[in-house]
Amino acid sequence: MSLQVASLNSGSNGNCYYIGNQHEAVLIDAGISCREIEKRMKRLELSMKKVKAVFITHEHNDHINGLHRLVKRHRVPVYVTHATRRNALLAWTEGVGLHFQAYEPIALGGLTVTALPKFHDANDPYSFVVEHNRIRVGVFTDMGRVCDHLIRAFKTCHAAILESNYDEHMLETGGYPLPLKDRIRGGFGHISNKQALQLFLEHRPPFMSHLFLGHLSKNNNRPELVEDLFRPVAGTTRVSIASRYQESDVFHILGESAEIISPAASHQLSLFGT
Numbered sequence: 001m002s003l004q005v006a007s008l009n010s011g012s013n014g015n016c017y018y019i020g021n022q023h024e025a026v027l028i029d030a031g032i033s034c035r036e037i038e039k040r041m042k043r044l045e046l047s048m049k050k051v052k053a054v055f056i057t058h059e060h061n062d063h064i065n066g067l068h069r070l071v072k073r074h075r076v077p078v079y080v081t082h083a084t085r086r087n088a089l090l091a092w093t094e095g096v097g098l099h100f101q102a103y104e105p106i107a108l109g110g111l112t113v114t115a116l117p118k119f120h121d122a123n124d125p126y127s128f129v130v131e132h133n134r135i136r137v138g139v140f141t142d143m144g145r146v147c148d149h150l151i152r153a154f155k156t157c158h159a160a161i162l163e164s165n166y167d168e169h170m171l172e173t174g175g176y177p178l179p180l181k182d183r184i185r186g187g188f189g190h191i192s193n194k195q196a197l198q199l200f201l202e203h204r205p206p207f208m209s210h211l212f213l214g215h216l217s218k219n220n221n222r223p224e225l226v227e228d229l230f231r232p233v234a235g236t237t238r239v240s241i242a243s244r245y246q247e248s249d250v251f252h253i254l255g256e257s258a259e260i261i262s263p264a265a266s267h268q269l270s271l272f273g274t
Contacts, residue, residue: 001133003253005159008032008040010141010214011244014062017161018046018250019130019137024109025050027076028128028139031062034069040247048074052108055100055115056080057142058122059087068092079106079113083124102126116153119144121188129153135255137161141215144188146199154203159210159253161242162199164230165190166220174220184220193221197229204237210251214242 001021008016014032018025018041025046030037041048054076057063067090071078078097085093100106105114110133115126120142127150129138136156141163143150154160171181171192183189191199200211211234213226223241230239242248 001135002255003130003132003135003137003159004046004250005137005161005210005212005253006044006046006250007161007212007214007242007248008037009244009247010161010212010242011216011218012062013218013244014065015057015141015215016066017139018044018051019111019139020046020050021110021132023050024052024111026108026111026113026130027051027054028130029057029063030054030067030070031065033066034073035066037066037070044247044250046250048076051076052111053077053079053098053106053113055113055128056084056090057127057139058120058125059084059090060122060142061089063142064089071096081124081126084122087123100126105131116149117147118142118149119147119188121183127153129157135253137253143191144186146191146195151199151203154199155205157205158207158255159212159251160208161212161214162196163191163215164193164196164213164221164226165215166192166217167222167225168192168194170222171217171220176219190215190217193226193229197233200230201233207255208237209253209255210238210240212240212242212248216241216244218244 006018009032015029017028079100080097105112112131114129118127127140135158138157138160
């Protein structure tokens with residue numbers, strides 16, 4: 001028994017992650033178009049018929065851009081909090097969206113999805129842990145700081161999608177206006193490469209087989225910087241960069257190890273370098 005994990009896109013241009021077992025799956029966010037979600041899943045030989053729900057982390061457009069069309073086309077349920085739904089872009093989910101609360105597990109066949117609060121400049125933002133047969137995969141992006149909720153969840157995960165948004169020097173010396181720089185690094189924006197690395201070094205469980213580093217800034221980060229930080233200290237944990245331009249391979253999380261099962265592995269090296 002295992003969990004399949006794939007990043008369909010990760011970045012400020014759109015976020016969407018697939019996590020599932022043999023029979024059911026969920027999407028975390030739908031920030032790229034419905035057409036792109038379908039195309040990328042098809043290339044990975046993943047079926048929308050298995051997707052039992054979409055869970056929305058928060059209302060920013062790069063997490064919901066393709067949601068309306070996806071729900072209309074595939075009639076897939078949407079889990080969203082009441083506070084997040086109050087955003088004008090999600091008003092249409094009234095009556096069709098399902099509600100969740102922090103630390104109240106939601107069972108979808110053999111999958112269990114649990115939400116945990118996080119710090120981000122959104123109405124009511126959450127991270128998620130998806131579990132099957134005691135194998136846990138966490139999705140931890142768009143976080144302004146490393147908090148106790150994140151640490152406790154991270155310690156339980158066999159695999160994680162973790163934000164590594166910016167290089168501190170690149171942000172400081174780059175061309176962003178000061179208010180935007182302060183928004184990013186001010187505790188309700190995003191965590192830096194160094195913050196992500198500190199979390200990994202101090203709280204990685206010995207059974208974590210795979211780490212996807214995601215939501216890398218286009219202007220204030222480079223994949224090779226992230227790789228150079230993490231790979232020398234990764235040990236038995238396989239480190240990958242989730243691309244902002246294309247889907248990843250599909251990884252089979254077994255509890256003790258992670259295997260690539262995507263047929264397209266040899267054609268997707270840019271996942272680790274773009």
